[in-house]
Amino acid sequence: MLLKAGLIGAPVQFMFTEFGVVTALVHVTLPVMVIMLAAALSHIDRDYERAAASLGAGPIRVFVTVTLPLSTPGIIAGVTTAFAWTFSAFATPQLIGGGRVNMVANLVYQLGFASFNFPFAASLSVAGLVLTFAVLALMRAAAAPLEKIGPH
């Protein structure tokens, strides 16, 4: 369909590419993110938006200066969850990536059940766990200043 419309020149290669894996993972993670963001957005008092609008702010300005800053805790929570969620993804990269896109979980599987090198697979998974904690701690530290502009 997109080919006929002239939007793309060649069929998009989804299988066995990083792009395909990311697309599939976004598809899987989307509900979690939407639920967390919707929870955060529904807790914002609508009166703040109405007050901003009554003081002469346009819809876009209301969104950028009121709604978006008030929803930062939800954004941080959603991004962190999505990140940790994707980090443990195994089936999606295995099926879509087909061995060409390697994520930690797939490598552990290959080492454990193709080479039967259980000790090395275990050390790899421990390293993956440490890396996850490190990245999440980093994200927390990076998000700390953003947390202040949330609701007081």
Place this chain on the structure above:
Amino acid sequence: MTSRPFLRAFVAPATLCALAFVAALAAVMQYSLRAYVPGSLEPGGFTLANFAALMKPLYARVFLDTVWICFLTALFTLIIGYPLAYALVHARNVALKRSSW
């Protein structure tokens, strides 16, 4: 809360699960410190060789790839999910809201 001892009974299943999880993780940890004996499923003595082998650039690449894919996924989920969540919360139509929530 602690004054009501029957509440402990409710925590018991979760504690059991947590204990099983910790035991499994401990098994993985001790496996990661054992030597690999080719051709056998039984691990050898305790070494740190596995962690030394992790330093190869191949594995660093896989770890970086994983972090990159996770980052991209989180970013695109946020970009696609935010308007969706906004529409979900701000929908005026009550029937639409109920059906989607």
